[in-house]
Amino acid sequence: MDFKFLQNLIVPAQTKIAMIIMDGLGGLPLEPGGKTELETAHTPNLDALAAQSALGLTVPVGPGITPGSGPGHLGIFGYDPLQYEIGRGVLEALGVDFDLGPHDVAARGNFCSVDAAGLLTDRRAGRIPTDVNEELAKLLRTIKIDGVEFFVETVKEHRFAFVMRGSGLGDALTETDPWKTGVPALPVHALKPDSEKAARLVNQFIEQARKLLADKHPANMILLRGFARYPTMPTYPELFGLRAAAIAVSGMYRGVAKLVGMKALKVDGERIADEFTTLEQNWNDFDFFYLHVKKTDTAGEDGDFPRKVRVIEEVDALMPRLMALKPDVVIVSGDHSSPALLKSHSWHPVPTLLYSRYVRADGIAEFGERACARGSLGILPAKDVMPIALANAQRIAKFGA
Amino acid sequence: MDFKFLQNLIVPAQTKIAMIIMDGLGGLPLEPGGKTELETAHTPNLDALAAQSALGLTVPVGPGITPGSGPGHLGIFGYDPLQYEIGRGVLEALGVDFDLGPHDVAARGNFCSVDAAGLLTDRRAGRIPTDVNEELAKLLRTIKIDGVEFFVETVKEHRFAFVMRGSGLGDALTETDPWKTGVPALPVHALKPDSEKAARLVNQFIEQARKLLADKHPANMILLRGFARYPTMPTYPELFGLRAAAIAVSGMYRGVAKLVGMKALKVDGERIADEFTTLEQNWNDFDFFYLHVKKTDTAGEDGDFPRKVRVIEEVDALMPRLMALKPDVVIVSGDHSSPALLKSHSWHPVPTLLYSRYVRADGIAEFGERACARGSLGILPAKDVMPIALANAQRIAKFGA
Numbered sequence: 001m002d003f004k005f006l007q008n009l010i011v012p013a014q015t016k017i018a019m020i021i022m023d024g025l026g027g028l029p030l031e032p033g034g035k036t037e038l039e040t041a042h043t044p045n046l047d048a049l050a051a052q053s054a055l056g057l058t059v060p061v062g063p064g065i066t067p068g069s070g071p072g073h074l075g076i077f078g079y080d081p082l083q084y085e086i087g088r089g090v091l092e093a094l095g096v097d098f099d100l101g102p103h104d105v106a107a108r109g110n111f112c113s114v115d116a117a118g119l120l121t122d123r124r125a126g127r128i129p130t131d132v133n134e135e136l137a138k139l140l141r142t143i144k145i146d147g148v149e150f151f152v153e154t155v156k157e158h159r160f161a162f163v164m165r166g167s168g169l170g171d172a173l174t175e176t177d178p179w180k181t182g183v184p185a186l187p188v189h190a191l192k193p194d195s196e197k198a199a200r201l202v203n204q205f206i207e208q209a210r211k212l213l214a215d216k217h218p219a220n221m222i223l224l225r226g227f228a229r230y231p232t233m234p235t236y237p238e239l240f241g242l243r244a245a246a247i248a249v250s251g252m253y254r255g256v257a258k259l260v261g262m263k264a265l266k267v268d269g270e271r272i273a274d275e276f277t278t279l280e281q282n283w284n285d286f287d288f289f290y291l292h293v294k295k296t297d298t299a300g301e302d303g304d305f306p307r308k309v310r311v312i313e314e315v316d317a318l319m320p321r322l323m324a325l326k327p328d329v330v331i332v333s334g335d336h337s338s339p340a341l342l343k344s345h346s347w348h349p350v351p352t353l354l355y356s357r358y359v360r361a362d363g364i365a366e367f368g369e370r371a372c373a374r375g376s377l378g379i380l381p382a383k384d385v386m387p388i389a390l391a392n393a394q395r396i397a398k399f400g401a
Numbered sequence: 402m403d404f405k406f407l408q409n410l411i412v413p414a415q416t417k418i419a420m421i422i423m424d425g426l427g428g429l430p431l432e433p434g435g436k437t438e439l440e441t442a443h444t445p446n447l448d449a450l451a452a453q454s455a456l457g458l459t460v461p462v463g464p465g466i467t468p469g470s471g472p473g474h475l476g477i478f479g480y481d482p483l484q485y486e487i488g489r490g491v492l493e494a495l496g497v498d499f500d501l502g503p504h505d506v507a508a509r510g511n512f513c514s515v516d517a518a519g520l521l522t523d524r525r526a527g528r529i530p531t532d533v534n535e536e537l538a539k540l541l542r543t544i545k546i547d548g549v550e551f552f553v554e555t556v557k558e559h560r561f562a563f564v565m566r567g568s569g570l571g572d573a574l575t576e577t578d579p580w581k582t583g584v585p586a587l588p589v590h591a592l593k594p595d596s597e598k599a600a601r602l603v604n605q606f607i608e609q610a611r612k613l614l615a616d617k618h619p620a621n622m623i624l625l626r627g628f629a630r631y632p633t634m635p636t637y638p639e640l641f642g643l644r645a646a647a648i649a650v651s652g653m654y655r656g657v658a659k660l661v662g663m664k665a666l667k668v669d670g671e672r673i674a675d676e677f678t679t680l681e682q683n684w685n686d687f688d689f690f691y692l693h694v695k696k697t698d699t700a701g702e703d704g705d706f707p708r709k710v711r712v713i714e715e716v717d718a719l720m721p722r723l724m725a726l727k728p729d730v731v732i733v734s735g736d737h738s739s740p741a742l743l744k745s746h747s748w749h750p751v752p753t754l755l756y757s758r759y760v761r762a763d764g765i766a767e768f769g770e771r772a773c774a775r776g777s778l779g780i781l782p783a784k785d786v787m788p789i790a791l792a793n794a795q796r797i798a799k800f801g802a
Binding site: 001005006009051052357358360361362363374375376377378380384385386387388389390391392397398399400401 | 427429430433434437458462463464465466467468469470471472473482483486487489492740742743745746747748749750770771774775779780
């Protein structure tokens, strides 16, 4: 079922869809036979909603595949993450809230250490403090080359986002990182003729950077990789006829949402409750809301099981504020799993709840991994959730007579 | 898994498969937490059969997609409805039991009203009574053009089926319906060179129809759309080696069955029991029987929950007559869902039961949506049911050594 097929069936409706994404929601028990983070959390509101919902487990990319945040989000947004790839450079730029243009070429940058012969001694420049990075970024911004504009944005420690803006810049570029020490950084090569201009300009930039950083050991050189432009992808308004809004605190998630044509709303404050306030304030102006909760993932990656439980409980306590808005369709899910046991993203399917008046409810009054495994959505590709949500929002017309 | 792969594994057997399709079988509870039509119905025979069966929920076309009857049937018949599309004109002709030939071009026709300047004033001619339509159809049948034969068959009110028979007639034709009033009907254009002859002939037919109908206001003009020939599709005998029979009262379902190479059997009477009588009378002569029950869908579309329940109970009461024939494989399913709550077809997966001596029975003694959601067939594309049924009928050989 391709997008063109779906797009041709889309009809307008006055319904509203809310998608609550708890990043890295899926978990694992700390001890065999125990409960996951979500199963441990006291979630009376989500459990009550589950009873009126269809439950299932979503597979973000494919069996056994652990997704990064980009592919994880594309999946739950309804895109096949294997078809639409977001380059590393684009993610890095989005991550610092950089307003990336459609023709900009972005890359992930590292400050690194080289010896007198120019051979790499540390690919991460001893993880310099972020404030040192900020000073060096200012220095790199003094580099000027005719006909092109460069941006250097500090991420943290040795990492920065590099963006090149100009006309006729391709992104088929090799990386400069040799992924080992004792050798020099590599020059950039164009892999396609349309990227030769970009390759030349990047190499000129690196040459100037080398001179500017010469006395800045340990950060006396840079590495660039993951050169990429925006992927060309159909957007929510085009595909689904949805006026879509994104509510997220971190730049990367706002960025991925913007990629698919959502408007990233301003959130006053950093608390999850502040995101729900933004949801309430903008409820009348959009058809679709994506609300992103970052802290579940952070707790999972930190291996902090109790903290992940508490974040889930915090979201549960806010659910009545969403339900008071009387959404037609509610999706509660994650972009991937991040079990505290693994301290990282994982491949495990993600507990998913789909509520609407027209859903065939499973009558399972519990939102958890094992409850979802018994649900009537089954184990489904994450990208299939959006068409089902759109159907429940009565936004898909009948196919064939 | 494509047809060619499957076809190469097919082996003959002396087994019989019966597929009972209750149109629009899947439903929804009227009130949250309540029971669906099928769950409400008292179905001791289906429940007993379910206990010896594998259960599942079939997805006719794709997630969130509400199928029309054509795609819904192709799915449960084992075809991918996205690969094989049945044109509107073909459905209209099949619907009136017209014996459409493989090279005939069919269209849906409307009588319509035009003013003195030829501009449309009513695209449906005020929904003229069916008997008026029948008189006008006779008039249109007097149109003769060399080298081609025309058929005009009343459907009801302003609707008729139009068929053109001759050599070298393509179906890549634009429609004449402008879908609005105040403008003239459009001429037909060929979208491909192979359809130019057909376009010329249709335009000549319309010109003569305009003259014949000039004083027949409100039905003083016609509109034609959905030009289509039979889709070219492999048939049951070719694909599966099955001598297949269709038992259906309505023309459209007989037609779709004929498309896939089933023989449409004569049914004496309009009752569901009459269809079971036809089944019994022809049991020895075929390997596969498709028996279609229309009234579940009609009740669903009418929003009549209790009537849909009663139709299901009527089918249940007839099941012993099927089982007395000792079928090797029984499929009980629907072509799509038609919940009374929605008064229309819907996207919800369809409860499906597969019985055979060799099925791995779930031991769930209940045939209903939530029971099927727990079944071992899982949530599966409708097109996957036929290969599993064929395997249970021992009609698929081992693949590989």
